[in-house]
Amino acid sequence: MKLTMYLDMLKLTIALAFVALAVQNSRAAEWCVARPEAPENELQSGIDFACRGRNGWCSHIQPGQSCYLPNTVDDHASYAYNIYYQFNKHGPDGAKACFFNGTGMIVYSEPKSISLVE
Numbered sequence: 001m002k003l004t005m006y007l008d009m010l011k012l013t014i015a016l017a018f019v020a021l022a023v024q025n026s027r028a029a030e031w032c033v034a035r036p037e038a039p040e041n042e043l044q045s046g047i048d049f050a051c052r053g054r055n056g057w058c059s060h061i062q063p064g065q066s067c068y069l070p071n072t073v074d075d076h077a078s079y080a081y082n083i084y085y086q087f088n089k090h091g092p093d094g095a096k097a098c099f100f101n102g103t104g105m106i107v108y109s110e111p112k113s114i115s116l117v118e
Helices: 002-026 040-051 073-088 094-098
Strands: 031-034 104-107
Touching: 031 073, 040 073, 073 094, 073 104, 094 104
Parallel strands: none
Antiparallel strands: 031 104
């Protein structure tokens, strides 16, 4: 009797694990990017915030690095915003990690400028 009950609990545990995995994998990928209409000076402030003291998170958008081009504030902001968001979206701020004083927005299809993120 105990063995049967143990096996039933094991089957239930495995089934629940598969359900949890399926739910986790079904979530859409999301990126944080700069709003196209955002003023450049506000985007630069967002870049400064996202990159400040982050142990090289933004090193790829420095001159001569892999994501420097295209060299626009919009593209650099999208890169910096997304790096910051990906590391902070599960923290206490959640989706607010993409706010950047109203200059960030979450998208669900991969933007071309983010594809350079390594």
